[in-house]
Amino acid sequence: MAAYYWNKALAGAMLPALQCLEVTLRNAIDKAVQSGPVPGATGLWLTDHNWIFSLPRYMGKKAYPKLRRRYKMAKKPADRQDAQGVMLDQYGHRIIACKVREETLVDQARDLIVAEGKTITPARVISGLSFGFWTTLLSTKYEDVNSKSLLWPNLEAIVFPHAPPGCGMPDIREAFHRVRALRNRLSHHEALWKFHYDDPATGLPDYGNPVYGAQASCSLLRKHYDDIIEMIGWMSPDRKANFLSHSANLRFYALCSVDGLNSYIAPEKIKAQIKVSRGGKGISRLIRVLEKNEFIRIVKEGQTVLTIGTDNSTQIQ
Structure with a gap:
């Protein structure tokens, strides 16, 4: 153990x-993204502070270009839908059926912010995304040498x-x-x-x-x-x-x-x-402090050399 x-x-x-x-x-x-906008992104995804919502959404559309694959289609005339038969949510937005992983992670970050009773902002979403999300943005999936519409090599x-x-x-x-x-x-x-x-x-x-x-x-x-x-x-x-x-x-x-x-x-x-012996006042004091789970500062000529605290699996007896 x-x-x-x-x-x-x-x-x-x-x-x-x-x-x-x-x-x-x-x-x-x-x-x-905001200071050196991607030249080919214009009209595809936003490069302002809202890029964190816009880029994953664009990648989702790119991954699922067919309307019937990307969106949930209405099955009955009574379903709330647009002119192309795509189902709409209570806010009039198209209901997405298939998303890329990055979209889902952004959605999860948004949901957590709402659950905490906070206002959704790009900064809060960015801080709520995992390391895996950011390393995914480094992948070849976000590379476009020809049209320069994605992150890399731009x-x-x-x-x-x-x-x-x-x-x-x-x-x-x-x-x-x-x-x-x-x-x-x-x-x-x-x-x-x-x-x-x-x-x-x-x-x-x-x-x-x-x-x-x-x-x-x-x-x-x-x-x-x-x-x-x-x-x-x-x-x-x-x-x-x-x-x-x-x-x-x-x-x-x-x-x-x-x-x-x-x-x-x-x-x-x-x-x-260091062996503790009689007369070793400094060491004795050090041990007394550590026994109380407190910190002590080692000083030489008025300058702090280091600070020490109890941090070991072996308890001081």
Whole structure:
């Protein structure tokens, strides 16, 4: 069970970076659509603040071009319907029968806002959409090289202005796909530190070829985490710098190590230690504070070196 709680702590430590990446991505796309409108979108979908409603609806019409497939058709003369026989709701809007997933996710976000007694706004809908929604917008489904009516490649340089040289949309999609897979493992309470070598033929994880060893597993997970931080910088170097300036990454790095694992399963294996002896007033005070589940600040020459609080699976006796 100790390793299980270490994995839970790892998941918690990884969340701030994942959340920062998600918020940075959605803000970058939202700003890009409105500030650098897609040239071929005119007459197809809106590129103002209402784009979050308009683009998924356009994609739904594009996916289901036939009227009878897209909309619910009236079966009886008494049914409320328009001139083409499409059923209408109480507000006079056509009732959609088949939607793409993005439309459904937007509808769910709207429903949740209403259930909370709030007014539906584009900003609230955007903040209520999942990471999966935003990574779907990165897919080839939203790419149109010819008519330039969709997001990519039109907005690539605006959304990802600091992507590494030679890193195009295929590379960006793959990077976000890997992050989404890792995030799903976190959400489903799987072991984050368990990895499998990629199959050289497919580039996908080979589940018959696991990575063994705590050090190797931690190194791979750290690499994934480092990638997340770098991807934030692809969109906003300032956001990346702000994240790091608040030391939001240090807890993850401390936990994602052999010593981090040992702090939960075998504290006696951690080599670095401080022995409490008579006269050790500073250490004694530190222990008293930790026993009360409070925080203490370590100061050197008037400057804060670090803050410490009880954060371990082993209770202080």
